[in-house]
Amino acid sequence: MLLSEDVIVDCALRLVGQHGPDALSVRRLGAALGCDPSALYRYFHNTDDLLLAVADRIIGDAMAGFEPDRMPWRDALREMALRIHRGYREQPRVAALAAYRVTRRHHEIRAVDAGIGLLRRAGFGDADAVRHYSAFVDTVLGHAALDAAHLALPPERREADVRAWTGAYAELSDADHPHLAAARAELPLMAGSSFETALELILSALDAAAPGDTP
Amino acid sequence: MLLSEDVIVDCALRLVGQHGPDALSVRRLGAALGCDPSALYRYFHNTDDLLLAVADRIIGDAMAGFEPDRMPWRDALREMALRIHRGYREQPRVAALAAYRVTRRHHEIRAVDAGIGLLRRAGFGDADAVRHYSAFVDTVLGHAALDAAHLALPPERREADVRAWTGAYAELSDADHPHLAAARAELPLMAGSSFETALELILSALDAAAPGDTP
DNA sequence: CGCCTTATGTCAACACCATTGACGCAATGT
DNA sequence: ACATTGCGTCAATGGTGTTGACATAAGGCG
Incomplete structure (x- = not known):
């Protein structure tokens, strides 16, 4: 028994980390594992299934040691x-x-159980807790996807994007863009991640909407 | 001269609208246009280039007729x-x-000029306006990317994701997941888009943080 | 022990995909 | 009338996920 779900997920993470997202194919994975590509189908129904397993590993590593009960709910949500x-940025x-x-x-x-619990x-009532958790986590995931996509760009392309806010965008005609x-x-502020600003906005909105603590 | 950039972009949008997101490939596009697939490379450097041309059309269409000056800033941000x-969801x-x-x-x-203006x-002072616009628009784009990616999934996989919240997720042991x-x-609420909930949260947070209107 | 079943990896094949370079053809400008 | 250029075609390369038949090894059991 050479293979296992864990061995394959490990290898997939290593492969993608080293050679980019396009390296994640059944064939390359098989080559990296020293087995036939089709052997992976014994462990995962298809590539989508494999991808979900990799994503879950990332979530698990990111949430390891998280103890929400030891702090106020706002702080716990922020840490989460x-x-x-x-985890995704890495x-x-x-x-x-x-x-x-x-x-x-x-x-x-x-993670979902913990978040809804917070x-x-x-x-919040059950329905509001679910609705707000959904909005909260999707906002976090959306920013994570954005920042990750930006980090995954080839370096010269990423630098061009950053320069756009300090260079090209600063040279527009004042009349058309007052x-x-x-x-x-202040435009260089657009170049960095806005995740933490957005997170504090969402947390303060949840704080304002919360019926009251039950600590 | 059968082809042109506009004709190809038109056809690409029609193709995706009629036959789903997976229909957007060079081969199908060529077939739909009645020409050889490789002919498209006379007009676009590669598929990514074509994609950006289509994206540009979408953005233009989505923002056409937007007049932020005619309404309160919160309503204008919401409409934006x-x-x-x-636009992206379509x-x-x-x-x-x-x-x-x-x-x-x-x-x-x-759009950036309008948003910062709002x-x-x-x-908000200039720095806060830029920082908050950045957080706002990234949140919108993040949710758009999330919802779009979900819609872009093959139907059976999308349905499996939805079923997860109504089925598998509802059958977990109560002790482990209180x-x-x-x-x-309420878990089926997790299946839909949380965009509008998140949008209202962000808008209310901006409202609370705003030093005061200057209408 | 010997047989049968099951698990697991291999192999060849299918149907797609983007992209490229050589080729022919027609229109255009000189 | 000729050369140049623009444009579409063709064939080929090398990549992708996925499948079903096959081989081999491992246990379970009479």
């Missing part, structure tokens, strides 16, 4: 968001492929 | 978000690949 975001190439998927696997299920602790002209000095 | 989200395959790009083109520049009108158990009846 930062963990997920960091594997940008996988994140770009998998951030938007429902893995239906163990680690994701645990919002119930904030005083607000860009007024805020010209 | 809905327009961008709808072309999921294109959105999934292009939502995170900085186009640096005309329509994007206009936050300046809300009373909050999922408590909110079991």
Whole structure:
């Protein structure tokens, strides 16, 4: 028994980390494992299934050691968001492929249970807790996917995007773009990630909407 | 001269609209146009180039007729978000690949100018206006990418994701997942898009943070 | 022990995909 | 009238996921 789900997922993460997202193909994976590509179908129904397993591994690693019960719900939600975001940011190439998927696997299920629990602790009713958790986690995943996609770009393309905000965007005619002209000095702020700003906005909105703590 | 950039982009949009996102391939496009697939390379450097041309058309269509000056800044931001989200949602395959790009083109520049203008009108200083616009638009784009990617999935996989929330997720042991158990009846809420909930959260947070209107 | 079943990896093949370079043809400008 | 250019075709290359038949090894059991 050479292969196993874990061995394959390990290898997939290593492969994508080293050779980019396009390296994740059944054939290359088989070559890296030293087995026939079709052998993988003994362990995963198809490539989508494999991708979900990889995504769940990322979630599990990111959430390892998370103990939401030891802190206020806002802080716990913030830490959860930062963990997920960091986990995907460290594997940008996988994140770009998998951030938007429902893995239906163990680690994701645990995370969802914890997240909904935090919002119930904030005083939300069951329906509101689910709705707000959904909005919260999708916002985090959306930013993670965006930032990951940006990180996964070839370096020269990424630098061109950054330069756009400090260079090209700053040279537009003032008449056509009065607000860009007024805020010209601040435009480089557009180049970085806005994840933390958005996270604090969402958290403050949830705080304002929460019926009341039940600590 | 049978072909042209416009004819090809038109056909690509029609093709995706009629036969689903997977229909967008050079071969099918060639077949639909009645020409050899390789003829498209006379007009576009590669498929990515073609995709960006299609994306540019989508952005232009989505923002056409937007007049932010005619309404309160919150309503204008909301409409802007809905327009961008709808535009991408109608072309999921294109959105999934292009939502995170900085186009640096005309329509994007206009939108950024308008958005920053709205936050300046809300009373934010230049730096805060840029920071908050960045967080706002990235949240919208992140959700658009997520929803689009979900819609771009093959139908049976999308349905499997939806079923996960109504089926598999509802059958977990209560002891291991107390909050999922408590909110079991509400879990199907996780299956749909959370974009509008998140949008209202962000808008209310911006509203609360705004120093004061300058209408 | 010997047989039968099951698990697991191999192999060849199918049907797609993007992309490229050589080729022919027709129109255009000189 | 001739050369050049633009444009579509053709054939080929090398990549992709997935499938079904085949071989081989491992246990379970009479």
